[in-house]
Amino acid sequence: MINRKKVARLAGVGAAATIAMGLFSTGAANADTFVPLPGGELVKTLSDGTVVTVRMVGESATISPSMGSTPVHRNAWVSGSAQVEIAGGGEPGGYIYPGYVVGCQVNITGGGAEGGAAASVDSEGSVSPSAETGGNLTIGPGQAKSFYVLDIESPDDYGNERHSVLNGFQGSTGSVTWSDETIGLNGCGGYAQARSFIGVEVITESVTTWVTLWGQPFSLG
Known part of the structure; x- marks a missing residue:
C-alpha cells in the first residue's frame, strides 16, 4: 500500500531542492569572475648603455555584474604591481605611471588603441602623461580611453x-602596487576590453626617456 503522506512529503522536498538549485544557478550566473593575468617583462637598452627592466607581476582582474544591470555598463576591479630595475646610468631614478586603456568595440591588442580610437597613446605606444585619472569612464563604440x-x-x-x-x-x-582599483565603464553596448600599461620615465646622467610595458588585454564582457 502506498503511503500518500510520505509521497507528498518527498515531493515537497524535491520541489524545495529544485527551487534551491534554481536560486544557486542564478547566483552563480551573476557571481564575480576572477581573471588571473600573466603580467609581463620588458628589457630595453638605452642609448647610453643603461639597461632598463620593467615588470608587471601579480596582475589580475575581477569582473563583476554591473550595478546598473544593463548591457551598456561594466564593472571590474584590477590589481597588480609595477617593478623597475635600472643597471648603469650613474645615479639613475625615474617615475612610474601605472594605468589602463579601456576600449569599446575596438582593437587594443596591438598596443594602445587601433582603428582611429581616441586613446592617449602616441604612435610608438607610449601613453601620454595627460591621460585622465580614475576608472569611471564613458565610452561609445569605436572609442578608447x-x-x-x-x-x-x-x-x-x-x-x-x-x-x-x-x-x-x-x-x-x-x-608601486595597487589592489582592487575600479574600472567602471558606461555607454558601451558592444564588447569591451581593457589592458594595463606601465609607463616609466627613466632619468640617468645622460639620458631621459620613456619606456612602456603593456599587459595582456582582457574582456570586460
Missing part, C-alpha cells in the same frame, strides 16, 4: 592640495 590608477594627494608649496599620478624613485629600483 586611458587612465592612471594613482591619485596621490600632497600639499604644494603654498599648502594647496595637489594630485599626482606617478610614483617617483631614486636609485636603481622602484615599484
Whole structure:
C-alpha cells in the first residue's frame, strides 16, 4: 500500500531542492569572475648603455555584474604591481605611471588603441602623461580611453592640495602596487576590453626617456 503522506512529503522536498538549485544557478550566473593575468617583462637598452627592466607581476582582474544591470555598463576591479630595475646610468631614478586603456568595440591588442580610437597613446605606444585619472569612464563604440590608477594627494608649496599620478624613485629600483582599483565603464553596448600599461620615465646622467610595458588585454564582457 502506498503511503500518500510520505509521497507528498518527498515531493515537497524535491520541489524545495529544485527551487534551491534554481536560486544557486542564478547566483552563480551573476557571481564575480576572477581573471588571473600573466603580467609581463620588458628589457630595453638605452642609448647610453643603461639597461632598463620593467615588470608587471601579480596582475589580475575581477569582473563583476554591473550595478546598473544593463548591457551598456561594466564593472571590474584590477590589481597588480609595477617593478623597475635600472643597471648603469650613474645615479639613475625615474617615475612610474601605472594605468589602463579601456576600449569599446575596438582593437587594443596591438598596443594602445587601433582603428582611429581616441586613446592617449602616441604612435610608438607610449601613453601620454595627460591621460585622465580614475576608472569611471564613458565610452561609445569605436572609442578608447586611458587612465592612471594613482591619485596621490600632497600639499604644494603654498599648502594647496595637489594630485599626482606617478610614483617617483631614486636609485636603481622602484615599484608601486595597487589592489582592487575600479574600472567602471558606461555607454558601451558592444564588447569591451581593457589592458594595463606601465609607463616609466627613466632619468640617468645622460639620458631621459620613456619606456612602456603593456599587459595582456582582457574582456570586460
